[in-house]
Amino acid sequence: MCRLRDCSVCECPESEFPESFKKPHRFSMNDLVCQEGKPQAAVDRTLDSKAFRGWTEIDNPWTNDDETDNGSYLILIVVYPINYEMTYVNLQLNPERYTGYTGPSARRIWDSVYSENCPKLKDPSQELCQEEKILYKLISGLHSSISIHIAAEYLLDEATNLWGQNLTLMYDRVLKYPDRVRNLYFTFLFVLRAVTKAADYLEQAEYDTGNYNEDLRTQSLIKQLLYNPKLQAACPIPFDEANLWKGQSGPELKQKIQQQFRNISALMDCVGCEKCRLWGKLQVLGLGTALKILFSVDGQENSIQTLQLQRNEVIALMNLLNRLSESVKFVHEVGPAADRIMEGH
Numbered sequence: 001m002c003r004l005r006d007c008s009v010c011e012c013p014e015s016e017f018p019e020s021f022k023k024p025h026r027f028s029m030n031d032l033v034c035q036e037g038k039p040q041a042a043v044d045r046t047l048d049s050k051a052f053r054g055w056t057e058i059d060n061p062w063t064n065d066d067e068t069d070n071g072s073y074l075i076l077i078v079v080y081p082i083n084y085e086m087t088y089v090n091l092q093l094n095p096e097r098y099t100g101y102t103g104p105s106a107r108r109i110w111d112s113v114y115s116e117n118c119p120k121l122k123d124p125s126q127e128l129c130q131e132e133k134i135l136y137k138l139i140s141g142l143h144s145s146i147s148i149h150i151a152a153e154y155l156l157d158e159a160t161n162l163w164g165q166n167l168t169l170m171y172d173r174v175l176k177y178p179d180r181v182r183n184l185y186f187t188f189l190f191v192l193r194a195v196t197k198a199a200d201y202l203e204q205a206e207y208d209t210g211n212y213n214e215d216l217r218t219q220s221l222i223k224q225l226l227y228n229p230k231l232q233a234a235c236p237i238p239f240d241e242a243n244l245w246k247g248q249s250g251p252e253l254k255q256k257i258q259q260q261f262r263n264i265s266a267l268m269d270c271v272g273c274e275k276c277r278l279w280g281k282l283q284v285l286g287l288g289t290a291l292k293i294l295f296s297v298d299g300q301e302n303s304i305q306t307l308q309l310q311r312n313e314v315i316a317l318m319n320l321l322n323r324l325s326e327s328v329k330f331v332h333e334v335g336p337a338a339d340r341i342m343e344g345h
C-alpha cells in the first residue's frame with residue numbers, strides 16, 4: 001500500500017535496549033528476527049512486557065485495551081505490537097513524514113474515524129453536543145498536524161531522493177481551511193492543558209532507562225517544560241474542562257464518547273503503512289492520555305490526586321505535545337509564505 005520502502009519502521013538492534021527492559025533470561029540467536037537481512041538490524045522480540053507497565057497497570061478507559069493487554073504495547077522510543085510481540089523503536093530514527101501512504105486505504109481510515117464517531121456526518125439532521133464537538137476538533141486537529149508533518153518533510157524528487165517542504169500540499173490540505181487550523185490550535189491547547197494539569201505527577205514520575213545521564217537529562221527537560229514561566233504567563237488555563245459532562249445525562253454521555261474514542265483508537269490498528277500506524281497509534285494514545293488526565297479515570301471530576309499513568313501513556317503524551325507544537329511552529333513560520341504562493345496562482 002505504501003510506495004516507499006521508507007514506510008517501514010526501523011527497529012533498534014539489541015545492543016540499544018536499556019538493560020531494565022530486557023527479560024531476565026538471555027535470549028538465543030533463534031529468537032532474533034533479522035530485518036532486511038542486516039545483522040545489525042536483528043530484533044529482540046523477547047522484551048519483558050512488564051517493563052513497560054512502568055508505573056501502573058490501570059487501563060485507560062479512553063483507549064483501546066489492545067494497547068495494554070496481552071503484553072503488547074504501542075510505544076515510544078519503544079514498543080510496537082506485532083502479533084503480541086514487542087520490539088524497541090527509536091522514534092528519532094523513524095520521523096513522522098511523507099511515506100507515500102495514500103489512496104483508498106488511507107481514505108477509508110479517515111472516513112471511518114470521522115463518520116463512525118460522528119453521527120452528524122451520517123445524518124446531518126442530528127445536532128452535535130459540545131462534548132462531541134470537542135472529540136471532532138481533537139481528531140481534526142491531529143489530522144491537520146499529520147498533514148503538516150507530511151508537508152514539512154516531503155519527498156520532492158524520488159529519483160534523486162530529494163526531501164523538502166511542500167507548501168502547496170500544506171495549503172491545499174490545511175491552510176485553505178481555517179477550521180482545520182483552528183482545530184490544530186485547539187488540540188495543542190487541550191494537550192498542553194493536560195500536561196500542565198498533571199505537572200506534579202509528571203515531575204515525580206520515574207524516567208529510568210538505566211542510562212544515568214540520559215535519565216537525568218530527561219528529568220531536567222521535563223521540569224523545564226512543566227514550569228516554564230513563559231508558558232504559564234502566556235497560557236494560564238489553555239482549556240477549561242470544568243464545564244463538560246454537566247447535567248443529568250453527563251455520565252452517560254461521557255461513556256458514549258469514551259466508546260467513540262476507543263473505536264478511533266482501535267481503528268489505528270488498520271492503518272496499512274507501518275510508520276503511519278506507529279505514529280497514528282502513538283498520537284491517539286497521547287490524546288487518550290490527555291482525555292484521561294482532564295476528565296479523570298473513574299468518573300469523578302477533579303480526581304487528579306488519584307491519577308495514575310502508564311509509562312507508555314506519558315511517553316505518548318509528551319511525543320504528541322511535541323508533534324503538535326512543531327506543527328503550530330511550522331504554520332507560524334511558513335504559513336504566510338504558503339498563503340502568498342497560493343494567492344499568486
Ligand code: FAD
Nearest residue numbers: 097098099100101102106109110140143144150180276280
Ligand atoms: P486525507 O488527509 O486522507 O483526508 C481525507 C479527507 O478528510 C479529506 O478529503 C477531507 O475531506 C478530510 N480532512 C482532511 N484533513 C482534515 C482535517 N484536518 N479536519 C477535518 N477533515 C479533514 N501519510 C504519510 O505520508 N505520512 C504519515 O505519517 C501518515 N500518517 C497517517 C496516519 C494515519 C492514522 C492515517 C489514517 C493516515 C496517515 N497518512 C500518512 C496518510 C495521510 O494522512 C493521507 O491520508 C494521505 O496523504 C492522502 O491524503 P488526501 O489528500 O487523500 O487527504
